[in-house]
Amino acid sequence: GNSVTQMEGPVTLSEEAFLTINCTYTATGYPSLFWYVQYPGEGLQLLLKATKADDKGSNKGFEATYRKETTSFHLEKGSVQVSDSAVYFCALSDSGGGADGLTFGKGTHLIIQP
Amino acid sequence: NAGVMQNPRHLVRRRGQEARLRCSPMKGHSHVYWYRQLPEEGLKFMVYLQKENIIDESGMPKERFSAEFPKEGPSILRIQQVVRGDSAAYFCASSPPRAGSTDTQYFGPGTRLTVL
Numbered sequence: 741g742n743s744v745t746q747m748e749g750p751v752t753l754s755e756e757a758f759l760t761i762n763c764t765y766t767a768t769g770y771p772s773l774f775w776y777v778q779y780p781g782e783g784l785q786l787l788l789k790a791t792k793a794d795d796k797g798s799n800k801g802f803e804a805t806y807r808k809e810t811t812s813f814h815l816e817k818g819s820v821q822v823s824d825s826a827v828y829f830c831a832l833s834d835s836g837g838g839a840d841g842l843t844f845g846k847g848t849h850l851i852i853q854p
Numbered sequence: 855n856a857g858v859m860q861n862p863r864h865l866v867r868r869r870g871q872e873a874r875l876r877c878s879p880m881k882g883h884s885h886v887y888w889y890r891q892l893p894e895e896g897l898k899f900m901v902y903l904q905k906e907n908i909i910d911e912s913g914m915p916k917e918r919f920s921a922e923f924p925k926e927g928p929s930i931l932r933i934q935q936v937v938r939g940d941s942a943a944y945f946c947a948s949s950p951p952r953a954g955s956t957d958t959q960y961f962g963p964g965t966r967l968t969v970l
Contacts, residue, residue, distance in 0.1 A: 744896075774958070783858075783945055784897070784961040829896055840910055841887055841899025842947075842959060 742767045746830045746845035753820055754853055761815040761848050763804075763830035771834035773797075773806050773813040774842065778827045787815075787828070825852045856881065858948050858962035859928075866968045873933040873940070875965045879948030886929045887959060888921055891943040903929060936969045943967075 746763045753759060765771065772791045776784040788797030793808035804815045813830060830845040859878040867873050879886050884905055889897040902910040903923035914921065918936075923929040933940055943966045947959035 776961075783860075783963040784947075786958050786960070789958060841889070841902055841913060842897070843899070844889075844896035846894075846896040 742771070742832060742834050742843040744830050744832055744843055744845035746828075746848055749827075749847070749849035750851050751848060752851045752853065755822055756819045757852075759815070759817040759820045759824075759850070761828055761830075761850070763813045763815065763845060765811050765813065765830075765832050767811075767832055767834040769834045771832040773804070774831045774833070775802070775804055775813070775815050776829045776831060776844075778829065778847070780826075784829065820850075820852050822852045822854055825850055858883075858946055858960050860944075860946050860962035860965050862965060863963060864966050864968070866970060867936050868970050869937055870935050873936050873967055875931040875933075875944050875946075875967070877929045877931070877946030877948075877962060879929070879946075880960055882950060883948035883960070884951045885949045886923050887947040887949075888929075888931050889945045889947065891945060891964075893942070897945060900931075933967075936967075938969050941967055941969045 743766045774789045775787040777787045778784050788799040790797040790806035793806055796805045802817045804813050827847045827849050829847045831842040833842050858880055861876050886903045888900040891897045899913040901914050901921045906925055918934045920932045943964045945964045946962045949957045949959050
């Protein structure tokens with residue numbers, strides 16, 4: 741079956757530090773990959789996505805590249821801000837073309853200190 | 855353009871009562887998904903519905919849980935005879951009519967169910 745593994749948190753960084761949150765996946769087909777962000781008390785917001793190998797998703801300074809050879813989709817940002825503090829979820833969708841539910845990782849809690 | 859709407863945002867029930875959670879998808883979206891988030895856990899897929907049809911309920915508990923998405927009105931997730939272990943955040947997501955694995959699912963703010 742499908743699964744997503746992401747690094748355990750919490751991850752605590754200082755403002756302007758470089759961020760990497762690792763995400764690896766297992767899928768039977770050719771999945772689409774997503775990063776969602778959840779701020780305290782809110783629902784999930786799509787941060788970025790990639791739908792095929794070697795695609796790079798980017799948004800708000802965050803980037804992630806779909807690496808089929810390493811089955812990874814690591815999230816990176818060059819200089820984090822306090823406002824980036826949130827829980828980040830890596831997810832995949834793999835249905836051979838039809839729609840189905842997303843498979844999520846457990847989430848990584850990111851804390852940015854001023 | 856309103857996003858995905860869920861209500862109530864917070865719901866408190868005593869053991870044995872029924873919980874009804876409602877979800878109105880984004881305008882123009884005809885696919886609805888329900889997920890459950892337990893404390894300190896990621897989201898787990900429960901069920902995928904289109905109008906008047908359950909497409910995939912592989913993540914739904916076999917007993918006490920049911921979902922519907924009628925021709926008119928919101929999607930409903932119904933939990934009968936709630937137990938403490940049902941306490942969680944329940945999120946609804948929607949996607950457009952031609953939904954495939956590349957399409958984004960848009961999430962609502964969630965309903966936080968507490969069972970006393």
